Amino acid sequence: MTKRTRWLMTLACCTVAAMATPAFAQGDTEKQLEKYRQMMKDDPWSNPALLDADRGEELWKKPRGPKNVSLESCDLGKGPGKVDGAFAELPRYFADADKVMDVEARILWCMEKLQGFERAKLVERPHPGGGAPVKELGAIATYVASRSNGLKFAAKFDHPKEKEVLALGENLFFRRMGPMDFACSTCHADTGKRIRLQPLPYLSKPEEARKVVGEWPAYRVSTTHVMTMQHRVYDCFWQMRLPQVELASDASVALIAYLVNTAKGGNISAPGMKR
Amino acid sequence: MQFKTIALIISVAGLATTAAVAQTKPKVDPAKADAAMKTAFPKAPADWHPRLVGDETMKDCSAHRNTPPQALAKTIRERAKATIQYPPDGKLMGDWKKGEALAQSGYGMRFTDYPPKRVNGGNCYACHQLTKQEVSYGTMGPSLLEYGKIRKFSEADTKIAYDKIYNSHATFPCSLMPRFGANNFLTIDQIKDLTALLMSPDSPVNK
Numbered sequence: 201m202t203k204r205t206r207w208l209m210t211l212a213c214c215t216v217a218a219m220a221t222p223a224f225a226q227g228d229t230e231k232q233l234e235k236y237r238q239m240m241k242d243d244p245w246s247n248p249a250l251l252d253a254d255r256g257e258e259l260w261k262k263p264r265g266p267k268n269v270s271l272e273s274c275d276l277g278k279g280p281g282k283v284d285g286a287f288a289e290l291p292r293y294f295a296d297a298d299k300v301m302d303v304e305a306r307i308l309w310c311m312e313k314l315q316g317f318e319r320a321k322l323v324e325r326p327h328p329g330g331g332a333p334v335k336e337l338g339a340i341a342t343y344v345a346s347r348s349n350g351l352k353f354a355a356k357f358d359h360p361k362e363k364e365v366l367a368l369g370e371n372l373f374f375r376r377m378g379p380m381d382f383a384c385s386t387c388h389a390d391t392g393k394r395i396r397l398q399p400l401p402y403l404s405k406p407e408e409a410r411k412v413v414g415e416w417p418a419y420r421v422s423t424t425h426v427m428t429m430q431h432r433v434y435d436c437f438w439q440m441r442l443p444q445v446e447l448a449s450d451a452s453v454a455l456i457a458y459l460v461n462t463a464k465g466g467n468i469s470a471p472g473m474k475r
Numbered sequence: 476m477q478f479k480t481i482a483l484i485i486s487v488a489g490l491a492t493t494a495a496v497a498q499t500k501p502k503v504d505p506a507k508a509d510a511a512m513k514t515a516f517p518k519a520p521a522d523w524h525p526r527l528v529g530d531e532t533m534k535d536c537s538a539h540r541n542t543p544p545q546a547l548a549k550t551i552r553e554r555a556k557a558t559i560q561y562p563p564d565g566k567l568m569g570d571w572k573k574g575e576a577l578a579q580s581g582y583g584m585r586f587t588d589y590p591p592k593r594v595n596g597g598n599c600y601a602c603h604q605l606t607k608q609e610v611s612y613g614t615m616g617p618s619l620l621e622y623g624k625i626r627k628f629s630e631a632d633t634k635i636a637y638d639k640i641y642n643s644h645a646t647f648p649c650s651l652m653p654r655f656g657a658n659n660f661l662t663i664d665q666i667k668d669l670t671a672l673l674m675s676p677d678s679p680v681n682k
Binding site for chain 1: 528
């Protein structure tokens with residue numbers, strides 16, 4: 201464990217140094233990704249995101265916040281403190297919050313309501329900059345997702361509120377907005393397209409969604425940190441020339457619900473690895 | 476030209492079937508979707524709010540998943556044509572070298588682009604192949620290699636290229652290509668430079 205951690209740290213440091221050079225080009229990212237993929241095949245533990253999952257586990261178990269309690273009383277849908285398999289059934293409706301929540305929205309809710317953290321602070325700068333590690337909430341989400349590794353996406357979406365959120369997510373996926381007239385579907389509703397050299401997954405097609413959605417949260421080689429699904433959506437909104445979407449907003453949860461439902465039956469292999 | 480018209484008819488016919496399927500999907504109250512978008516961006520300054528709601532054309536295209544029925548397609552086309560503005564001197568071609576730089580640049584209007592450090596780019600390479608030299612190009616739009624040469628550098632096709640960049644929907648309702656002129660993303664001078672990139676015999680597009 202400690203040996204693995206130390207080795208991973210060295211690896212992560214070297215990668216950060218290599219990537220921090222301004223001339224770091226796309227081709228190099230691909231090479232780096234290929235190197236990682238090979239390493240992961242040889243040793244599944246070589247994904248640097250596992251460090252964040254470990255950190256997330258500690259954060260989950262440690263009494264924290266103004267109320268000094270751990271998250272072990274947080275109900276992710278399968279009962280308080282039950283982490284194993286919970287991610288595979290998210291997003292879902294939570295009666296205590298009267299809301300449909302994805303993993304990040306739920307952790308945020310627990311950090312606020314159970315531990316007494318201030319929500320406004322948690323959502324102020326929720327995502328890391330390039331090279332910086334994923335924030336605490338993201339690390340916890342990485343831990344929770346990793347405990348559904350090997351399961352299939354099985355959120356039911358049978359509650360009326362869940363159905364409503366799903367329909368909203370689908371609507372927003374095809375909604376064109378902003379000065380570039382983009383919708384999510386502009387870039388993600390066709391097979392085999394790419395933007396510059398980056399392949400664009402067809403996310404409204406189950407076969408393609410199943411291949412990629414289960415890899416989130418993922419270690420991102422190009423920015424050398426873990427990116428969560430809420431962060432991914434935030435970044436795509438940035439490309440769409442929209443403002444900063446709030447973490448766990450109804451719109452981002454709805455979009456994630458749509459993606460997860462499209463990927464239903466697909467394998468969860470979180471944390472994954474992305475370019 | 477004729478080939479293009481036929482291709483368009485075929486694709487529109489194909490699209491009409493998809494539209495029929497799309498209509499069986501659950502309806503979402505547009506006011507609810509608007510409200511969800513508005514609350515999702517609490518940090519957005521007031522002058523960014525229009526970005527969260529598309530204009531009439533975008534609403535039409537979203538509602539029909541970019542496959543509008545024929546009558547609506549005609550409305551969108553006419554609406555788009557009416558937005559196109561031309562340079563006062565009528566010269567549609569500028570400097571292809573500037574056009575090439577604009578085609579490479581994806582800069583502009585992202586929340587990290589304020590205050591602006593550069594002019595907005597056209598980002599054409601994100602979606603199109605344009606020159607043999609640039610191998611990092613996207614495939615969302617058709618290849619524009621030898622665009623002008625194929626069209627014998629004709630004046631009529633120069634106008635078609637200018638119009639396409641200004642407002643792509645004037646010829647292809649619900650095109651996925653951004654409306655660079657109509658959305659004030661690029662200026663008339665920039666559109667002239669890009670038109671030259673496509674239509675000038677000296678441009679690397681036509682070499």
